Each structure stands twice: as C-alpha cells, then as structure tokens.
Amino acid sequence: MKSRTKPALRVVPAAQVQLTLPIQGVLQDVKHAFYGLCINAGKQVLAAMMEADRIALCGPKGVPDADRRAVRGGSTRSAVVLGGQRIGIKRPRARGVDAGELELPSFAWAAGTDPLDTATMAAIAAGVSMRRYASTLEELPPPEQALSVSKSATSRRFVALSEEQLLQWLSRSLGKLDLPVVMVDGIHFRDRVILLALGIDAQGNKHVLGLREGSTESTRVVRSLLSDLIERGLDADRARLWVIDGGKALRKAIVETFGATALIQRCQEHKRRNVIEHLPEELHASVGRAMRDAWDSANAELVKKQLQRLATSLQSKHPGAAASLREGLEETLTVQALGITGALYRTLRTTNPIENLNGSIAHYTRNVKRWRDGQMTLRWVASALSDAKDRFRKLRGHRDMKHLIAALDKRIAATQPAELKAA
Template sequence: MKKTVPTVGLADASDAVALLDLPEEIALAMGGPKGKHDAGRAAVRHGTGKGSVTLGGRRIPVQRPRARTLDGHEVPLTSYEHFAADDVLTEVVMEKMVAGVATRRHARTAEPVGDTVSATQKSASKSAISRRFIKLTKTALAELMARDLSDHDIAVLMVDGEQLAERTVVVALAITADGTKVPVGLRDGSTDNKTVVGALLADLVQRGLNVDDGLLVVIDGAKALAAAVRDVFGEQALVQRCTLHKRRNAADHLPDKDKDWVDAKLVKALHHPDPAQGLRNAQHLATQLDKTYPSAAGSLCEGLDEMFTVARLGIDGLLAKTLTSSNPIESMISIARTTNRNVTRWRDGQMVLRWTAAGMLTAERSFRRVKGYKQMPQLVAALHRHAHPKEKTDTEPAGSAAA
C-alpha cells in the first residue's frame, strides 16, 4: 500500500522521519525493539545518516536511522526509500508546470509543512525547478520519439502543423482500430516542408507503423504533406483533408459579404449523402467563384477530391465528423499551449519540442476514445478492401471495393 504522510503541523524535520515508521521498520528488521536482547537477531542498529525525503513538494533534509546485517550489509528501509525517491517530487513538478504554474511560484504553491521545516527545504528554488523540468521534458521527448508502434493496430494517422510560441511544429496523432488516441511524434518545422514531413512519416515506419492493411491519413491543407504521405506510404494510404482548414482557407480569399453564403454551400456539398454528387456540387461552386474571386476558386479546388475520402469509405455520423477535421490534434496541443503560456523566452527549437512533448504525453493521460469509435470496425474493413482490392467476400460483388 502506498504510504501517505501528513504535511501540516510538523515541528521539525525529525517529525518527518517519525511519520515514515522507520524506527518500527528497523525493529522489525532486527527481530525486536531496542534494548531487548534477541540471540537470533539478523541485524544491528548502526546510528544515523544524512538523508532527505520529499514532503509537500520540496526536499527536506533528515537524519535517518540506519541498520546493518551481522555481516555488515546495509538494511534497506522501504519507507525511507519510497519518500527519498525523486519520483514523487518529479510528478509534483510536472503536474504544476503543465498546469501553468511558473517556476518562481512553486515554493509558494507547495503544501504547508510549518515554518521550521520550510526553512530547511531544498529543490524548491526557481533554478532547481527549472533544471528538474528540463530533465523531465527531455525524458518525455525521448519517450515520444522512441515509442514502439509495432504493437499498435493503427487505422488512422492525423498530421497537422501547430503554431507554438514563435515556431511551427508538425504533430502526429494515431488512432487505433478500437478508437484509442496515441501521440506518436513531432518535428520542428512546417507541414509545407516536404523534407520535414517526410522525415517524420519515415520515422513512424521505422518504429513499426504498418500500412499493409490500409491507413487513413488526415491532414491539413498543405500540398507538401499530401505529397510526403504518398511518397512514404504509397497507395496503401488514403488522404482525407481537414474540412475545417478548407473552409477557412476559402473564406480567407473572400470579402466579408460573401463568406457566409459560400461557406453554407460548401458545407452542404461536403455533407451530401452521395460523395460523388457532393464533389460535383463543390466543383460547381468553384466555377461560380472563378470569375469574381479566382484565388478563392483556386483554394477551393486544390485537393478537393480528398475532402470526400471518408464519405467514399462509407463512414458517416460521429466518426465522420471526427475524421474530417484535425480537432483531435488541436485539442491535444491545447494542453501544450497551457503548459508554455508562462514561458517568456524560447531559447531554441529543442526547447519547443521538449515542452510540446511533455504537453502531448500529459494530454494522453486524459484521453478518451474518439467520438464514433463504435464505427471503427467499419472503417478498418473499408481500409482493408482498399489495400486488398483483389480480395472478394461471399456477399460482395466484383468491383465494389472501396476506392
């Protein structure tokens, strides 16, 4: 059972030791209390030694009792080892930083332990917290970038460029066959940079991402990103463009007086029950715009066919809404933005990556399965038909495989 230590009303650091049950633990190790002779004892008391424990979000120096076996080996004390470990303090630091608590405010937000004990505290200064968080985020980045994907049955990969601080990072989020979201990677750079995106996707393959049974890749509107997906994954991957990005991009080329009616027509086309007719309606809208607003028409036409990929796979309802936008990624990145809102100076791209990775892994702890996850088997089956078009089921006529 995990030990808990009261943090209020401690007169001095020795009270903290008493709360850890160390004297009792030593007595048990020796086979009896101090002063009672025991011919069969296996250990003897060995004075005290300097140590420290985590208490109320800081390190407190203590004099810990010691014991040794009869042949001279130190007796490990479970209570002390638990509270002496850095894990507890590390967890506190990470949670506070992710919640947006500035390094200079950590000491003020620590749990109260009394003035006497607080006067001896360590690891609560701004510089100490900063060093610990740098170490934590380096670990988080390494964990994220080395995550083994071979054990994950990944059906969907979402890739998007997100603006963080003064830099852009490319973020990748996988969705498994049962609807579970898994952060899988990030790179410093833009989705408009084919080299950056290609390196990210190739790294995912190296780490075990298998596309042999088909993969749906949801992307923003960047041409370089679509090209990189085709280069790395080939024909096994199907691209779905984010409809929200498309609508925003088209609106950016229009005056305010025309934005609403154009968007209404585009939304109607995107939600048409027949994806082929929806595509034709969207193309007709682009033709309407071409004379008056050629840049809006050009923006609308770019990658338009890939706006209907999910619909052509036969997916509708909640899952279609999930898979036709990059909202799952943007929701995850919002955690990273909360984490870094107090940062006033970004030293380099590595710092941005470290903080972003920490935010992504923190967000993962609160993930739920995607909306519409009950339709995931339908999507997996459709992707399989796309990846293996020559296969036919007993009930499926020839030529009906998903395109």
C-alpha cells in the first residue's frame, strides 16, 4: 500500500564521476613513506634493544652498584644493515671494569652483513653492474644515507664474497660422493679457458667438482684438474663414464690418469659438427640426418657399420669429412655399447648438461668487459656456479642409473687380467 504522506522514491540513474589524480605518484609516495616508517621503526627498536643490553651489563642508569662489572661509555657512530642496506646509527657503548669495550649482542646481530651480501649477489646475478647497484636500492627517508653502495665498495664486497665461494669450490671434499659419470668441458674467456668438471652421482644429482684455469685445454691443464679431484677424494679406481667433447688433450689426460677404469663417451653432437664443417653447405642436412638416424639405433655394432659406410661414401669427394667421421668413431658409441637406452642414453650421448651450465656462466658474466687475470675469471665463474647450483635438476633418465653402474662394473671386470679376477 502506498503512503499518502510520503512522496514516492525515485530511482536516480547511476552517475560516473572521473577524477584526475596523480595516482601513480600518490602510491609511490605511500610506498616511500611506508619504507621510511619501517626504517625509522627498525632503528628505534634496535636502539631499545641495545640500551637493554647495556642495562644488562652496566645496570640501570643513575643507580649506584658497587658490584657492577661494566660502566657506560657514551655512544659512537656505527653502521648496521636494515632493509637490505647499510645505514648509520648511534651505538651506545659499555666498558668493562677490568677489560676493554664490551660487545652488545643486539648490535653484533644487526651489524651482520649477511642480508647486504645476499642483496649484492642477487643484484649481480640479475645483471646489475657495480656502477648501477646504488640505483636499484629503495630510497631512504631523509636524513638517512645508504653506506657502502658506491661502485668501489660494491666491487670490494663482491671480490671478498666471490673469493670465499671460489675457496669453497676448490677445497670441498669429494670422498663421500659416488660418481659413476663425470663430464669435463672448457668455457672460453678471451684468451683464457676455465676447465669445469661436473659429476653425476648414482641418484642422478649433479655436483660441480672443480675448476682449473689455463690458456688452452692442454693435457697439462686437464691433468692438473684431475689430480686435484683425486687429492680431494675422487675414487680413481671406480669404473666411470667420462663424457667429453672429443678434445684430444681431454681424452689423453683422462686415460693417462685413470687407465682402464675410464670409459670415454665422445659427444655425438660435436662429432656431427666436426664432420659437416668439412662438407659443402648442400650436404650439411643430409649427412647430419644420416648420422643422427644411425645414432638413434640401440645396436652399437649396427651403428658402427652404418657410419663406416657413410665415411666410405664421402671418401672420394670429401676425404676430410670421411677422416673426421672415422676418427674416434667407437667412442661416440660407448653408451650404446653399454646397453643404455631411452632418456639416459639421449642425455649422456652429448655434453649438453655441462654446456647448459656453461651457458649459465656466460649469462652471469655478461656485464664483464675486461678480464684482468685468471684469478678474477675464476672468482666470477665460482660466483656463477654458486648462483646456478640451486637450480640444478636431476639428470634426465636418472632412474636408469643403476643399469649404467652395473654395465660399467661388468665392462671393467671383463677387461681385468685373469689373475685379478681369481683374486
């Protein structure tokens, strides 16, 4: 029933009102204000914690105590890490009655550089140059000023951190690792080469084993790397598959160091590239496809015959390609000869796992314009490896590693002299 005393309500159409406000600027101001509030609050909380520590050492201010073991010593300017930045604070001091200045636990905790070190390494991993590091940090509220953010300070911090990482890589014990597979490859930095060894354990986990710097991938440099691995605990008597790119110096050093326990798998992809480099462009696709089709077979003897026939067909017009194909042919079939198939075979027939790691190193070091010396190169590589190792995934086909280990042991046992087998 309609009311006779009240007017009827009318529905008013919705109206849209557009207000032009500097929303982005407002939000940015809010963000800076909130960050400034956090910094100021953090400093106040830290000041209260430090004063509580001083009271615990010296007793309450203005209260005489003949048994006190420390006295107040005024304050001094110091620096702590807040919000991932190093900023200045006023630090209260306490002096022991019978000793020198005493440490305040809360200040020791706040002055720790771990957050700053983490922020620095994360920025460099993201591609930030030393010169631009300060511009990536949040702006501090006035009158605060960030400390240790200049190019030189950032560089010194990175040098110290990367030196520590390098020492860890070069001194880590390998004695507890069971490594049936090791890959070795070199990455070039101008006129220098860093040799890198990547081990794969029985569960398919990847481990960076060691680094060695040299001017070339010479046998001497490789032997030095391998000797270092043995000194740090790598079992030299274990049957092991070595996956390499086909470099003669690599092969020679491995065979000389490990003897009959080392089985060499030469990268099939490197072999394919080496062969087609000797051919005119119109034959690249067909010869490359013929080699891939042969390697896809599980029968190593059949593959060997197919590739030998291919070399014979190339001999007349392209003898260089034929010679390249025949050179080390059997070592491109080692994994197949061991009876390994499926995903594990496709993974181990090339050096792709370690080359992917080399690609990560190249990306990490992309901003370096001048390599001053070998130590600098090693430091950067060690830092890149520390960044990459947290992203390591198990080797593709790792569930078949037990079959590879059994095949390695059987192959090595078959090559031993009869008197050793009897023993």
